[in-house]
Amino acid sequence: MTDLLRTLDDEPDTPSTVDIRRAIVAARRKRAFRRGVVGASAACFTVAASVAGFVMTKPSAVAPLVAASSSPSPTPPGLAACTLSRLPVPDKEPMALVSGGDPTGSWIVGRTYPKSGGYQAVLWHEGTVAKVMLPGDLEESLQDVNASGTVVGWSYDASGPVPYAYRDGTVTRLASSGSALAINEAGRIAGDDGKGHPVVWASAGAKPVRLGVPAGTTDAQARDIDLDGTIVGSLGLEIPYVWMPDGTHRELPMPEIDGKPAAIAQAFDIRNGWVTGMASTTSLKGSRGTAPVIAVRWNLRTGVTEVTDGLQYPADAVNAYGWQIGTDRKGYAVVLAGDDVVRLPDLASHRADGTATIASSISDDGRVIAGQSDDAGGTIQAVMWRCR
Secondary structure, three states, X not given: OOOXXXXXXXXXXXXXXXXXHHHHHHHHOOOOOOOOOOOOOHHHEEOOOOOOOOOOOOOEEOOOOOOOOOOOOOOOOOOOOEEEEEOOOHHHOOEEXXXXXXXXXXXXXXXXXXXXXXOXXXXXXXOEEEEOOOXXXXXXXXXXXXXXXXXXXXXXXXXXXXXXXXXXXXXXXXXXXXXXXXXXOOOOEEEEOOOOOEEEEOOOOOOOEEOOOOOOOOOEEEEEEOOOOOEEEEEOOOEEEEEOOOOOEEEOOOOEEOOEXXXXXXXXXXXXXXXXXXXXXXXXXXXXXXXXXXXXXXXXXXXXXXXXXXXXXXXXXXXOOOOEEEEOOOOOEEEEEOOEEEEOOOOOOOOOOOOOEEEEEEOOOOOEEEEEEEOOOOOEEXXXXXXX
């Protein structure tokens, strides 16, 4: 079992919650900078992401959620192999990682860790890199970018998280506090207000609009936004949820594990109606001990929900064809491209725990993947894979 909360040092202090994605990502990113554990209750959990002991069940189907986006045609040929290269970093900084990328593979966002300490948001475009100077002096992170090069993210100051957008050298503070987490090609931004409410901004200059939630909901998260404006996330970090462009919203179906509905699930990413996330047979509320986590994929067009066999952790991203990037059970970063499984090369030595190399973004054609990989000295480096 892997203690996924052993190193939550690359995340800012937030209200006490058990956010599976943040726990997994933080645990898999070995940081040289210790920032402590996220909240007292989070320290109680050891999240075991191994799917050992689970039986792959037949995909279950419910009434489809009709997504406005349509499946690309034709589907590109499968991948044969991928080659690895390091991304450039400004000022020869010693450590860097990737946090997201656009659907074309032209734009990539991430951050470096300067020799003097702290964080520096950066944007890569077609082989060049630039610093993005976000206000705030505690922490900063760029989360997503669209094909026009508009970036969204947040910085952390004494008052808490503050959402920002960036384009062509201009930083724009979004109305509201909180975090901007995703942007689509129309410039719509999904995130939260820092007070437990999911919100959407129609543009970087618009006021946030709260997304609807069931009566009595006290905490909800909006994680990602699709081409047509469909947003996915969760309620209370336990119920997967979707907000449709027409204003309707509802729970996503719970996947089945060993023939029984999961106790909890969360939706993390969406692209062209494909949704990826996690599920567990164990509720996190009041729990002390282990919470087994498995990877899940929903298809909003068909209503099919399925466990993703072969991934040790929930997928890190999904593209327009439903291809997923993640970590297999031997700890290798992989692409699940239809029936093909392509292993992504490590920069240096491989580690079976899945922390040496992590893929974070994949282009719609699957040919450009970006992420991080430890060098020979064990230091995280921002990298790109080009696949054929």
